[in-house]
Amino acid sequence: MALLEVNNLCIQFGGLRAVDDFNLTIEKGELYGLIGPNGAGKTTVFNLLTGVYRPNEGIIRLDGEDITGHRTTEINRDGIARTFQNIRLFADMPVIDNVRAALGGQYHYSLFESLFHVGKYKATEQAMTERAMSLLAVFHLDQYAEVMASNLPYGQQRKLEIARAMATNPKLLLLDEPAAGMNPNETAELMDTIELIRDKFDITILLIEHDMKLVSGICEKLTVLNFGRVLAQGETKAVLSDPEVVKAYLGES
């Protein structure tokens, strides 16, 4: 059974069909790419998958369960985590608290315990901190644990966003242009990081990206969107040499 199954997804803003008849199947463990020209509806697809928008039509299934119409918060608990095109960190909180905030759903203690720091508070906080630190270490961010998130260099902020998403233990990770604004070195490092987390956490990844080097380097399958519709879908190599795709997106050389 596929991990993510999207059937006939449509959303309309006024007279504009931003996403129309969108189908997508992602198998467990795949690294899947979503590409297309600006304004094609890629981020809208992400917003549909994460419940920011409700689709007008269509069904989204995660691991066989129908999650269409669930709210953003619920969808995260269902097992989808995401990053954002324009970075959205908790800027005035230290790096470690960005991750600990995301761990909050897995470590509980009562309000009374949090107001007086009694009972389970200390043990739970310690376990949470250890978990957060080990997660940060994967992204080589542990040395910045107490730095304010807004003071991190750009590339590290992108990584922290991924780390924060990973802290919610997702089955499916959505990355919205992770390499945007990165220099070639940072992009290469990011590619390693993405492959590392896929293997280490045994997770499925769907990413939007314009950097063709990254896409062809790590994505196994691709979907190309154009004007809200699927233009091509399949193995990366085949899709990238499809004359339609070349014409609409890559440009003829």
Place this chain on the structure above:
Amino acid sequence: MSNTNQTAASAAPASILKAAEGKRRRNDLITFGIVIVVYAILEILMKTGLLSSHLKGLLVPMAYYAVVAVALNLCVGILGELSLGHAGFMCIGAFSSALFSQIFQNSMPAAPRFFLAFVIGVAVSALFGFLIGIPVLRLNGDYLAIVTLAFGEIIKNILNALYLGLDSRGFHASLQNVMALGLEPDGTVLVNGAMGITGTPHDSNFTIAIIVLLLSLLVVRNFIGSGQGRAVMSIRDNRIAAESIGINITKFKMTAFTISAAIAGAAGVLFSHNISTLQASSQYFGYNVSIMILVYVVLGGIGSIRGSVIAASVLYLLPELLRGLNKYRMLIYSIVLIVVMLINWAPKAVAKRDELLAGFRSGRKRKV
């Protein structure tokens, strides 16, 4: 920024956490230390008779305004929502606790009576905070400010018109006049409309007020350092991202707002048990008071709990101490507000201040 990063990058992760923890601890120590030391000095001055009776009368109000400033800072600085109704929550805490104390005035010893009055004042305020939060916290920014502003005024006006009596048949309430209560001859009027509640036992004093202040500081500090507190701050910093990591926005906003209202209620309890006649007048519970509390929070630094306490104390005492200057009182007060604002926020002034502080610190270290 680069400085922090370089020092951070060179140290081992575990020691970074420890260092930050130590710094937070020192910070807390300074906050609590300031309150305790100031309290001790004032107590000594009082015992030795060096404080005028006018000044003595200002101490409890100073403490409860500090408490309500801490409460509002939780709402504005940590939750990131502007409330202009905190005088209203104070009013609710004041009236509910005073009512209790008056009913049990002769049937209970002072200490447990005040304790229960305190619990009731806090609980009723929290309840109102919760109920008002349900519709209000769906609003953002300016809308929340306007609704809380209106709420504070409504509370004040209702309490101004409320008559409540107790006789052998039970409670009687009216919004018209005392006669409408229809009390039996043995009955007593508890809340007498605009005349308010008279004869509340004088149960709070400066020591109790300081204990309440320390307790509210502790609770807010602990909340900030807890999972719930982090959830609240993440909503403040980026609501959309907070939703994306599964944080229930409404629940955590409600939690913080309710705690804030409860603490404001605690300030109200101190208020009502410090004066003999409690009236819901604009002077004490009007929107101007809510705005004054907001001034304390803003000048003390939004999000800085210690700043709120210091700003509330100083800015409350200042106009009172300037009373001798009569005509120029508010002029000087306003100038002080502007100067404090500049020192806190003007970039050049901040740079100069940090330079002076750094010089002071290194000088002190050399001596040691």
